[in-house]
Amino acid sequence: xxxxxxxxxxxxxxxxxxxxxxxxxxxxxxxxxxxxxxxxxxxxxxxxxxxxxxxxxxxxxxxxxxxxxxxxxxxxxxxxxxxxxxxxxxxxxxxxxxxxxxxxxxxxxxxxxxxxxxxxxxxxxxxxxxxxxxxxxxxxxxxxxxxxxxxxxxxxxxxxxxxxxxxxxxxxxxxxxxxxxxxxxxxxxxxxxxxxxxxxxxxxxxxxxxxxxxxxxxxxxxxxxxxxxxxxxxxxxxxxxxxxxxxxxxxxxxxxxxxxxxxxxxxxxxxxxxxxxxxxxxxxxxxxxxxxxxxxxxxxxxxxxxxxxxxxxxxxxxxxxxxxxxxxxxxxxxxxxxxxxxxxxxxxxxxxxxxxxxxxxxxxxxxxxxxxxxxxxxxxxxxxxxxxxxxxxxxxxxxxxxxxxxx
Numbered sequence: 001x002x003x004x005x006x007x008x009x010x011x012x013x014x015x016x017x018x019x020x021x022x023x024x025x026x027x028x029x030x031x032x033x034x035x036x037x038x039x040x041x042x043x044x045x046x047x048x049x050x051x052x053x054x055x056x057x058x059x060x061x062x063x064x065x066x067x068x069x070x071x072x073x074x075x076x077x078x079x080x081x082x083x084x085x086x087x088x089x090x091x092x093x094x095x096x097x098x099x100x101x102x103x104x105x106x107x108x109x110x111x112x113x114x115x116x117x118x119x120x121x122x123x124x125x126x127x128x129x130x131x132x133x134x135x136x137x138x139x140x141x142x143x144x145x146x147x148x149x150x151x152x153x154x155x156x157x158x159x160x161x162x163x164x165x166x167x168x169x170x171x172x173x174x175x176x177x178x179x180x181x182x183x184x185x186x187x188x189x190x191x192x193x194x195x196x197x198x199x200x201x202x203x204x205x206x207x208x209x210x211x212x213x214x215x216x217x218x219x220x221x222x223x224x225x226x227x228x229x230x231x232x233x234x235x236x237x238x239x240x241x242x243x244x245x246x247x248x249x250x251x252x253x254x255x256x257x258x259x260x261x262x263x264x265x266x267x268x269x270x271x272x273x274x275x276x277x278x279x280x281x282x283x284x285x286x287x288x289x290x291x292x293x294x295x296x297x298x299x300x301x302x303x304x305x306x307x308x309x310x311x312x313x314x315x316x317x318x319x320x321x322x323x324x325x326x327x328x329x330x331x332x333x334x335x336x337x338x339x340x341x342x343x344x345x346x347x348x349x350x351x352x353x354x355x356x357x358x359x360x361x362x363x364x365x366x367x368x369x370x371x372x373x374x375x376x377x378x379x380x381x382x383x384x385x386x387x388x389x390x391x392x393x394x395x396x397x398x399x400x401x402x403x404x405x406x407x
Contacts, residue, residue, distance in 0.1 A: 003240075005115040008249050009303045016305065020252055021050045023277050030279040036069060036078030037284060052263075056254065060261045060273055060287040063231070064316065067095035074098070082280055091135040093230045099135055101142070102280055108135075108233025109248050110143025110226075116239045116246070116301075117202040117224035119173050121148030126166060126198065128154050128176030128184075129205070135230045136205065140175040143234065149173065156180055163193040170197035178203040178212055178223065185219050202226055202237075227311055229288060232274055236308055241301040245310050250277050253306060255294055256287070258315040258402050259328030269293045269400030271315035272308075289315050291400040317403040321348055321355045321384055330381050331359075331402045337377050340365045343396040346386075348405045355407070357386035366390040 004010055028046035031037040040059055049055055061079075069077030075084060075098040084090055087100035088107070101107050119125065125144045131137035131153055144151050152171055154162050162184065165171075174181055181201055188195040201216070201223035208225050216223045224238040227245055235253070236245035247253045255270040256263055264270035272290045276283045291314065295307040318327045326346065335341050342362035349356050359378050363370065374388045 004302060005112045009112070009246075009305070011304060013298075013304050013306075016249075017052075020250075020277065021052075021055075024049055024055070024252070024275070027275075027277050027279050027282045028284065030081070031079075031282040031284050034076075034079050034081040036073070039078075041284070052252075052254070055252065055275065055285070056261065056263055058261075058285050060256065060285045061283075062287045063097075063229075063289050066097045066231075070096065070098055076100070080281055086280070089135075089138060091133060091138075091230065093134050097230070099230050100281060101135060101138060102278065104278075104280075106143060106146035108139040108143055108228070109250065110139060110228070110234040111147040112248060113224075113226045113234045113237035114140075114143055114147050114149070114173075114175075114202055116237050116303075117226075118200045118222060118240075119144065119147060119149060119202070123149045123173050124152065124169050124171040125149045125173040125175055126152045126154050126162070126171040128156050128162075128174070128180050131155050139228065139230075139233055140202070144173075144175065159184060159187045163188060163191070163195065166195050166197065167193065172197055172199050174198050174201040174203075174221070174223075176201075176203065177206040178208040178216065179206050181216060181221070181223065182212065185216070185221070196220065200224075204228055225310065227290075227308075231286065232276055232283060235272075235274060236310075239299055239301040239303060241299045243299055243301075244295045244307040246299055246301075246303045247306045247308065249305065251275070252277070253308070254285070255292060255308075257332055258291070258317065258400060259330070259332045261285070262332075264293075267293060267296065267398070269312055269398055271400070287315075291315050293398070293400075312400060315400065317401060317405075319348055319403055319405045321357055321382075324382070324384060326357070326382050326384070326403060328402045333381050334359070334374065334377050335361075338370070338374055340370065341374075342393050343398075344402060345396050346403045348403065348407060350407050357384065358389055359386055360389045360391055360396060362393045362396055363390050364393055366392075 025046040088103045089101040091099045129136035204226045226237040228234040252275040254273040272288045291312040292308040298304045345360045347358045371388045
């Protein structure tokens with residue numbers, strides 16, 4: 001039995017990069033036939049965007065912008081040139097954000113993730129993600145069927161009816177949230193129902209802490225995590241190596257400094273930005289608002305694509321200080337104005353009965369003059385006064401947090 005879905009997963013990284021960036025100009029041309037992308041990418045020559053450095057020069061599209069765009073120009077905010085009727089299914093997510101499903105095989109790119117979790121053709125899969133209006137249920141349904149599995153479209157809830165299905169069909173696999181998997185296992189144990197056929201799982205959509213991982217494993221289910229969104233489908237997934245998550249094929253992932261479009265230093269925590277290479281529905285530098293960090297080297301499982309640590313929190317750390325919003329991009333702007341600074345962290349606290357903030361800044365060139373200059377920039381950018389604390393390089397944690405609200 002092969003350990004990999006196909007040869008793409010084990011090719012040299014240089015070959016993968018060459019393939020992705022040879023295809024990117026054509027995808028950009030397709031994207032720019034949509035009015036919103038035509039405006040956002042005005043003046044861009046697609047033929048020149050053939051490297052990560054060139055891609056990093058394009059503007060990011062923040063997922064937080066999508067609800068307003070979709071409301072102003074329904075259904076897809078002017079970001080999709082194709083007509084809604086050219087897609088297979090049409091969904092909505094809170095916002096509202098409207099998402100189409102393509103008509104190609106495995107439109108959400110999930111078969112690889114299921115394969116890496118041990119699912120194989122002819123397996124029966126209990127899919128407990130919701131099938132109602134949002135794409136979650138169909139993402140995992142389509143992915144399992146593309147792999148050759150049979151799917152029980154269970155959705156969440158109705159545990160008694162699910163037990164009947166499990167005992168009749170004896171599914172070997174589960175897809176859904178880790179929380180609902182625990183609910184099923186607990187309810188089966190307390191009611192004497194037999195769910196022992198379920199041996200493996202691909203979970204997503206909720207935290208899966210080590211304590212829950214150990215409990216699920218101890219109950220005979222080998223569960224793997226996947227990271228995805230309703231816009232892009234499956235973005236990265238765990239493998240048998242249990243060493244981070246491998247980025248999916250046909251996606252270009254970047255990790256940028258929160259509030260900016262600029263890539264982080266290797267290994268630093270930052271915001272996930274994804275470019276997809278589906279010409280019918282491309283995404284160009286979609287910033288998801290989720291934090292992660294890249295891992296060095298390749299996975300021991302043999303897959304050679306970029307690896308990430310997994311979900312590490314949210315990049316949008318916007319907070320209110322004295323009634324005014326302070327945003328990560330403002331902290332980034334302060335760093336841009338002072339080249340001697342490294343990592344920054346704005347700490348918001350309460351002093352007495354008033355909000356207070358202190359900007360902690362890494363630098364190897366600390367001086368009273370620099371501190372006063374930064375304090376002036378802090379006031380100019382945020383319209384609020386605050387203290388400045390200069391610290392040595394490496395003193396601030398590498399966790400992607402640029403605003404720490406400690407009130």
